[in-house]
Amino acid sequence: MAAIIKRKSITLPVALALAGLLVFLPFGSATEFSFRSFSDDGKMHHSLSPYRWILAQPEFLSHLLLSFKLAAFAVLITLLLMVPTVAWLHLKAQSWRPLIEILTILPLVIPVVALSIGAQAAFPSWLQSSEYELSFMYVILSMPFSFRILDIGMQAIPLKTITEAARGLGANWPKVIIYVIAPVISGAVAGAFFLTFALSLGEFTLTSLLHWDTFPTWVTSVSQQNIIGAIALSVFSLAAAFALLLTIGFFTSRARKQSEEAE
Amino acid sequence: MKTGTLLINGISRRFGQTVALDNLYVEIGAGELVALLGPSGCGKTTALRIVAGLERTDSGSIHLQSKDVTQVPAHQRNMGMVFQSYSLFPNLTAVENVAFGLRMRKVSRSSRLKKADELLELVGLDHHSQRYPHQLSGGQQQRVALARALAVEPEILLLDEPLSALDAQVRTNLREEIRRLQLSLGTTTLFVTHDQEEAMAISDRVGVMNQGKLEQIDTPDTLYNHPTTAFVASFVGTMNKIPTKLSDGVVDIFGKKIPVLKTGDHNGDVVALIRPESISVTSLSGSSNATVLTRSFLGASSRVTCATSDGTIIQSLTNSSESGELYPGAAVWLEVLNKEVLVSNA
Amino acid sequence: MTTQFQASNKGVPRQGGTFIRRNLLIAAPLIPLIAYLAIFFFWPMLVVLLESFKNNNKEWSLINFTTIIRNPYNLAFRNSITLGLISALTASIPGAIFAYVIELRGSPKLKKIIASLSGVLANTGGVPLAFMFIAAFGAQGSAIVLLKHLGIDLYSGGFSLFSFSGIVVVYMYFQIPLMVIVFSPAVHGVRREWRDAAKNLGATPLKFWRAIALPLLFPSFAASFLLLFASGFAAYATARAMTVGNIALVPLVIGTLVDGNVQINQANVGKSLAIGMVVISALAMVPYLMIQKRARKWQQ
Numbered sequence: 047m048a049a050i051i052k053r054k055s056i057t058l059p060v061a062l063a064l065a066g067l068l069v070f071l072p073f074g075s076a077t078e079f080s081f082r083s084f085s086d087d088g089k090m091h092h093s094l095s096p097y098r099w100i101l102a103q104p105e106f107l108s109h110l111l112l113s114f115k116l117a118a119f120a121v122l123i124t125l126l127l128m129v130p131t132v133a134w135l136h137l138k139a140q141s142w143r144p145l146i147e148i149l150t151i152l153p154l155v156i157p158v159v160a161l162s163i164g165a166q167a168a169f170p171s172w173l174q175s176s177e178y179e180l181s182f183m184y185v186i187l188s189m190p191f192s193f194r195i196l197d198i199g200m201q202a203i204p205l206k207t208i209t210e211a212a213r214g215l216g217a218n219w220p221k222v223i224i225y226v227i228a229p230v231i232s233g234a235v236a237g238a239f240f241l242t243f244a245l246s247l248g249e250f251t252l253t254s255l256l257h258w259d260t261f262p263t264w265v266t267s268v269s270q271q272n273i274i275g276a277i278a279l280s281v282f283s284l285a286a287a288f289a290l291l292l293t294i295g296f297f298t299s300r301a302r303k304q305s306e307e308a309e
Numbered sequence: 310m311k312t313g314t315l316l317i318n319g320i321s322r323r324f325g326q327t328v329a330l331d332n333l334y335v336e337i338g339a340g341e342l343v344a345l346l347g348p349s350g351c352g353k354t355t356a357l358r359i360v361a362g363l364e365r366t367d368s369g370s371i372h373l374q375s376k377d378v379t380q381v382p383a384h385q386r387n388m389g390m391v392f393q394s395y396s397l398f399p400n401l402t403a404v405e406n407v408a409f410g411l412r413m414r415k416v417s418r419s420s421r422l423k424k425a426d427e428l429l430e431l432v433g434l435d436h437h438s439q440r441y442p443h444q445l446s447g448g449q450q451q452r453v454a455l456a457r458a459l460a461v462e463p464e465i466l467l468l469d470e471p472l473s474a475l476d477a478q479v480r481t482n483l484r485e486e487i488r489r490l491q492l493s494l495g496t497t498t499l500f501v502t503h504d505q506e507e508a509m510a511i512s513d514r515v516g517v518m519n520q521g522k523l524e525q526i527d528t529p530d531t532l533y534n535h536p537t538t539a540f541v542a543s544f545v546g547t548m549n550k551i552p553t554k555l556s557d558g559v560v561d562i563f564g565k566k567i568p569v570l571k572t573g574d575h576n577g578d579v580v581a582l583i584r585p586e587s588i589s590v591t592s593l594s595g596s597s598n599a600t601v602l603t604r605s606f607l608g609a610s611s612r613v614t615c616a617t618s619d620g621t622i623i624q625s626l627t628n629s630s631e632s633g634e635l636y637p638g639a640a641v642w643l644e645v646l647n648k649e650v651l652v653s654n655a
Numbered sequence: 656m657t658t659q660f661q662a663s664n665k666g667v668p669r670q671g672g673t674f675i676r677r678n679l680l681i682a683a684p685l686i687p688l689i690a691y692l693a694i695f696f697f698w699p700m701l702v703v704l705l706e707s708f709k710n711n712n713k714e715w716s717l718i719n720f721t722t723i724i725r726n727p728y729n730l731a732f733r734n735s736i737t738l739g740l741i742s743a744l745t746a747s748i749p750g751a752i753f754a755y756v757i758e759l760r761g762s763p764k765l766k767k768i769i770a771s772l773s774g775v776l777a778n779t780g781g782v783p784l785a786f787m788f789i790a791a792f793g794a795q796g797s798a799i800v801l802l803k804h805l806g807i808d809l810y811s812g813g814f815s816l817f818s819f820s821g822i823v824v825v826y827m828y829f830q831i832p833l834m835v836i837v838f839s840p841a842v843h844g845v846r847r848e849w850r851d852a853a854k855n856l857g858a859t860p861l862k863f864w865r866a867i868a869l870p871l872l873f874p875s876f877a878a879s880f881l882l883l884f885a886s887g888f889a890a891y892a893t894a895r896a897m898t899v900g901n902i903a904l905v906p907l908v909i910g911t912l913v914d915g916n917v918q919i920n921q922a923n924v925g926k927s928l929a930i931g932m933v934v935i936s937a938l939a940m941v942p943y944l945m946i947q948k949r950a951r952k953w954q955q
Contacts, residue, residue, distance in 0.1 A: 058760035061753055069772075072784070072828070075791030075798050131688045139681045146685065149692055154882075155936050156700065157889035159906045160929035163913065164699025167706055167926065186696050244774075250782050250892035251906075255913050262782050266896055269786060277790045280783035287775045292768070363851050383854040390855040396848035400870045409866070410856035441952065454852075461856060 073281075080278035096278040103275075105264055113261035116177060117246035120184035124192050124242045127185070129235060132196040133227055136205045150193040153186050161186070162255035180258055184246040191245070192238040199234020244290050248283070313374040313464040313497055314339050315360070320369035321521075322355055329355045331521040332369070337465075342491050342498040343526075344508035347518035348544070353501045356518075357469050360499060362386050373464055384413075389458030389496075390467040394474040396454055397442040403453045404429060404438035410461035428456035431490065448479035455487065459494065466491070468500040472507060484511050505545050509533070517541045537571075539653030542582045549588065549623050555579045555652060562645045563598055563617075570651045579652040585626040587646045590615065590635060597640035599623065604635050615641060700933070707926035719927035728928065731903040736935065738819070738904065739888030742826040746887075747880045750834025751872075757835070758842040770839070773832035781829065781892030788825050788897070792816045819902060825893055830883050837882055841875030874950040881939045888939075889932060905932055 081092040100106050135143050153161070165183060166174070173179050205227065212226045228235075250262040259267070265283070269276035315337040322330040330352040337343045345353040358364035360371055362383030370379040378386055389410075397406050404425045411421035429435045432452040434445075442450055451471055458466060468487070472480045488511035491498050502508050508515045509529040516526035517540070525532060525541045536542035543550070553560045558569050560581050567581075590601075590613050599615040602622070611632040613625045623643060627635070635641065710716035722728065757769050776784065791798045793816055802808070815821055845868055853863040891906040905928055912925035 057756050061756040062765075065753060071798060072787040072791045075796060076787035078797045079790035127688055127691055131685055134684045139685060141678065142682055142685055146688070149689070153696060155885065155940065156696075157885075157906065157929070157932045157936060159889060159891050159909050160703060160932050161696070161699060163909060163925055163929040164701075164703040165695075166913065168699040168702035182695050186692070189692075245778055248778065248781075250895075254895070255891075255910060257914075262892075265786070266782060269896070273786075273789065277786045280786040284775060284783045284787075287778075288772060292771045358851075361851075361855055363854065383851075384857045384859055386855075387857070388855065390852065392848045392852060394848075395846055396852045398849055398852070398867050400867065409853070409858075412866075413853075413857035413862060457852075457856070467855075 073284075076277050076281050080274060080281050082274055096272075096274045099272065099275050100278055100282075103268075109259065109261045109264040112177065112259075113247050116181045116184065116260065117243050119178060119181040120188070120246040121239055121242045123181065123185045124188060124238060125235065128189075128192050128196055128238065129231070132193065132200055133205065133231070135197075136200045137209060146193070147197075150189045152190075154190040158187065158251040159255065162252045165252070165256060174256070177258060179256065180249075180253055180260070181246070183252055183256075184242070184249055187249065187252065188242040188245045191241050195237040195241060196231070196234050199231055199237065203230050205230070240290060240293055244287055247290075248287060315465050315497060315499065316372035316375070317356065317360065318370045318372060320356065320359055320366040320371070322352070322359065322364070322367050328521050330359070330366075333518075333521075333523055335516055335523065335526065337497055337499060339497055340495040341513045342488070342500060342511065344500040344502055344512040344515045345518055346502055346505055346508040346515050346544075349503055351518040352521040353503075353518050354469055357390075357467055357499060357501045360465075361388055361390050361467055387461065387463055388465050388467055389461055389463030391451065391454045391458050391469065391471040393470045394447065394450070397450055397457075399442050402439050402441055403434060403445065406442070406453055407457045407460050409457060414461065425456070425460060428460050429453070431459075432456045432486070446479075447475050448483055451475065451483060452486075455490070459490070459496070463496065466496045466498040468498065468502075470502055473502070473504065480507070487511065509545070515545075517544060519544075536651060539582060539651060542651050542653075547585055547624060549583045549585060550653075551581045551583060551621055551623070552619075553579060553581050553652075560650060560652060562650070563643050565645060567645060567647060568649045570649045579654060582651045582653060583645055583647060585612065585624040588623060588625040589644045589646055590625045590627055590632075590641050591644070592634045592639050592641045597642055599641050599643045601635050601637050601639045601641055603637055604632060611635075615643060617643070703926045703929050706923050707930045709923055711922050719923050720931075722924050723927050723931055727903055728905075728908065728924070731905045731908045731928075732931065732935075734819075734903055735888050735905040735932075738822065738826070739884040739886075742823055742830050742887035743880050743883035745823060746827050746830030747834050747838075747876065747883055750831040751838050751876060751879070753831070754835045754839045755842050758839055766839075769835065773835045776832040777829050777836055781890065782896050784828050785825060785893045785896035788816060788821075788828075792821070817897060817901065822894065822897055822902065825897060826887055826890065829890075829893070830887060833886060834879055834883060837879045838875060841872055841879075845871060874946045877946045878943050881943045884939050885936045888935065 078092075080096055081094065082090055083093045083095040084090050131146070135146060161183070165179070169179065208226055208230065209222055212222045217225065248262055249260075250266070253260050254263045254266070261283070265276055265279045268279060315335075317333055317335040317337075319332050319334050320330055321328075321332050333352070333356055335343065335345075335356075345356060347353050355364060359366045362378075362381060366379065370377050372378065373386070373388075397403075398409065401409065404422060407425035407428050408421040411424060412418075416424075426435060426438060429438050432455055434449060434452050434456070437445060437449060442453070445453065451474075454471070471487070472484055475483065484507055491511075500508070500512065509532070512529060514526055514528055515532055517524045517532065519540050524538050525536065527535075532541065532545050536545060542548055551562055553562055555569060555576055555578075557576075559566050560569055560579065561567075562581055562583070590599075599617045602614045602616055604614075605612045606629060609629055610626050611629045613627050613632060613635050615623045615625065617623060625643070707719050708715055708717065710718050723732075757766060761769070788796075790796055793799070796816075816825075849867055850863060853867055854860075858866065889906060891910060894902075894904050894907055895910060909925050909928050909932075912928070
C-alpha cells in the first residue's frame, strides 16, 4: 500500500553528484593539505606529522577538555530548565505556549555579536571572570533549537492523557515523571542533548568576543603559527561533528517512530 | 454524462520482493459500481492507482471504452478520483478546488465556477463554497473531493477508500449519498475499500482480493450466500469455523452428515464454515450438545454464543421471539440448516 | 522557521479575575525559564540599548548613532547588508531545489544523512569551513595547485579567496545547508495526494507547480530567505577566519572594537552598531510577517 512511485529519473543522481562534488572539493583539498609537511630543503611531501604535531600540543587536550566541560554544563542547564518547562506547557499551560515560543525564538533573530556586546557590558565581573559564563550563554544560543526539539517531541505523544492515566492509577508526581514522562520523551531529550552539546562545542563568535579560549578559538589562533595544523584540526572537528549529528538524527528519528506508533 | 466500460486486463505489479498484484482481470460495465474489497496490503489500491495512471503496471493493460489507455499519462485519462483524505488543495477554496479540473482543461472562469457551484449544490455544500479545506469537516472535505472528481465529467470514477478516515455516522450517510449520485449520473465507478459492509451496501458487484489475486467477483448476494473460496467466506460476513472430519465428500457436524460444496480435495481434518443464521439453537428436547455462554439482543434477532462439549465456540443468529429460554448456562441442541457446506484446511 | 499557533488558546474559559488568577498560577512553573531569559538575554540586550544612547560622559546622547551612519561604519553596514542579500540569494535557490529533489526522490536513509551533513555545515561549519577553503583555494591550496598543473592560474585571473566574492562562495557552504534544513519541512508538507489529485484532474507537472506547489511553498521560501539573510548578515566566525581586515563588515568592526585593538572617540559606538544590527535583523522579519498574513487564510 505504502509503495513509493519509483520512476527512473536522473534528477536525484545529478543533484547528488553535484552536491557531492561541491562538498568534496574543499573537504578533499583540506584532507590532502592536512597531511602536508616540508623537509629541510623545502620540498613538500605527505605524512602524518601535522596530526602528530597536534597531539604534541599540550593545548590540544586542555582546550578540548575545556570545551567538553563547558558543553556538558550547558547541556545540564538546558535539560533542567527546558524539559520541565516544555512538559508543563503541554500538560497545563497550553495558553502560554505561543508566548514561550516567541521568547525562545528571539535568540535566533538577535545577532550573536550584539548579544556578546551585551554580556560584556551587563554581567558583573565575578560572572565574567568565570568560564561558566560561556555555558550560560550557550544555553541561550541553543534555546531556539532545544525548545523546538522538545516541543515537537512532546506534541507527538498524548502526554496529558498518559499522565492522567498514571495519576488515576495512583502514581504520585515524582513517579509520573520518572516512570511515565521521562521514558516516552527520551528521544526528544536525547535530540536536545546532542544539539546543545554540538552547538556548544563549535561556538566561536561569543567565545572569542568574550575573550575566552576554547577549542574552536584555539584552532583560529593555531592558524597564525601553523596553518596546516589548523586545517588538520578543522578536518578533525568537522568529521567529529558529523558523527555527533548522525547520532542526533538517529535519536530524533527513533523518537518520531515512537510517537508515530503512539498515535 | 458520458460514461464508459473499463477493462482491467491481467495487470501485475511487484515492489521489490513483494507481489502487490498478480494477473488481475476485472471487467466493469457502463454505469456499474464495482468494489474491490480486501484486507490492507492485498493490492486493491495499487490496482486503482494503475487504472488512474498514477502507478505503472509490469504487465497487462487497461482499456477504457475498449481503447487501450495503458500508455496514456494520468493527466490525459479523464478519470475522476477521490482519495482517502487530505487531497484537497489547501490554498484553494472549496469552489476553486471543484473547478480545478476544468481550469486545467482551459474552461473559461465564469463557466467553470458555474459548473463547480452546481456540483457543490449536488453534494449539499453550496453554502460553503468560499471556505478553505481546513475550515471544513472531514465529511465535508470528502464531499468537495467527490464534487471535484465529478466536475470533469469523468468516463470513470475511482474511489480510493474515500470513507475510511470518517466517523461511523458520517461514513454511512456519505456512502448512501455516493451511491445515490452514482446512480443518478450513471457514472461507471471503481471503489476500493477494506470495509466489507461498505462494499456490500452500495456495490453492484464486489471483487474480493487476497494477496494480489482476485478470489471471487460477484453480486453482494452471491458473494455472501455462495462464496467459492474459504477466504471469501470468512472475509465477507461472520463465519463459524467448526472442526470436523471429511470423508468421501461428506462431513459430520453435530451428528448430521452434510455434503461438502467443492469436493475432491483434502480428506481428513477440515474446518466447516457455517453462517450464524444457518445454525439453529433449541432448548426443547431432552438431549443437548452445547451450552449457552451469552445472548445479545440485536432487535428482531438475537446473537447467541454457545460452547460445544469439545470447547468450540459457535455463534448463532436466532429470532428474538424464539430465544427467550436461551439464557446463559442453558443446555441446548445445535443443528446445521445447510444442505451443503464449504470447508477449508484445518 | 514555521511557528505553530494552532490549538493554543483552547480550553481557557474567560472569567475575569478568576481567569487571571488561575492563569498566573498555571504560569508559575514557567518562571525559571522566563527568569533565565531575562538575566542572560533580555538584560544584556537592554543594557546595550540604553548605553548606545550615552556619550563618553554617560549623558543621554545620539552621538553614537550619528557616528555610525558615517563612514567607515556606513560602508560596513552596506557591505554586510549586501553580503547578507547576495549570500541569501545564491544559497536559497540551489538550496531549495536540492531540498525539493531530496524530499521527492531520496530514500529515508539518504534524507537522514543529508540532514546530518547539513546540520554540521550550518551550525558548526564556520571556522573549520574557512580553513578548508584556505586549503583548497588559498594561494598554496590543493585545487589551485592542481589547476596550475592543468595550466589554469586562477590567481593570475584576479581571483582571491579573500575578496568579497571569495567570502560569498565560502558563505554558500553554510548557507545552502541552512536552506536545506529550514526549507525541507515545507517541501515535506506538500502531500503526495495533491500531486496525484492534480495529475488526475488533468494537470501537467508544470501546471501543478504553478497552481499548487509554488503558492504553497512561497511563504516558507520567503521565510527561509530572510533567515538566510539574517544569518549571512550577522555571521562573524567565518568572516573573522577568512578576512585579513581588508573588507569592512559590521560584525568584524564590532569584534575589533570589543578587542580594544582600535582607539575610538566614542566608547559606546560598538553598542550602537550592535543595536543597528538588531534593527536590521528585525526589519528583515517585516516582509516575513506580511507574507505570513497573506498565507494565513488557508493555513490551519
